[in-house]
Amino acid sequence: MTAVLLLAACDKAEIAPNATLGEAAARGKAAAARLGCGACHAMSGIWPQGKTGPSLVRFAERGTIAGRYSNRPDNLAAFLRDSSGTAMPTVPMTAAQADDIAAFLHEQ
Numbered sequence: 001m002t003a004v005l006l007l008a009a010c011d012k013a014e015i016a017p018n019a020t021l022g023e024a025a026a027r028g029k030a031a032a033a034r035l036g037c038g039a040c041h042a043m044s045g046i047w048p049q050g051k052t053g054p055s056l057v058r059f060a061e062r063g064t065i066a067g068r069y070s071n072r073p074d075n076l077a078a079f080l081r082d083s084s085g086t087a088m089p090t091v092p093m094t095a096a097q098a099d100d101i102a103a104f105l106h107e108q
């Protein structure tokens with residue numbers, strides 16, 4: 001009986017807040033660092049933390065993307081692939097990288 005209770009307690013610990021990044025988000029963090037997003041933005045754990053663009057720390061709490069699209073992962077990935085019409089230059093990336101970076105921005 002005791003063993004069963006201990007196992008149940010372990011299951012809960014895995015979904016604690018501040019858990020490490022999921023797989024997609026971890027890939028997205030690496031991609032964001034490689035693509036140089038930090039040159040213009042502050043993002044958790046990525047250097048430099050540029051100030052040309054807005055800070056992206058805790059981005060999941062923001063209502064909109066660049067003030068025009070509602071902040072959902074699919075809209076975020078689409079914006080990352082094509083930010084034309086905004087003050088951000090489009091950074092070339094694959095659809096998979098955009099999905100992963102969107103996951104990272106919403107989890108960091």
Ligand code: HEC
Binds near residue numbers: 038039086087101
């Ligand atoms: C040359 C500078 C520059 C680079 C490099 C850059 N951005 Fe941006 N980014 C901007 C600017 C400027 C804006 C503001 C756009 C606007 O609101 O019109 C912006 C806006 C954004 C937004 C929306 C922010 C908000 O407050 O709604 C996101 C998300 C974003 N960038 C992600 C990225 C990611 C991810 C990368 C790397 C792939 C990246 N940016 C690279 C300059 C840059």
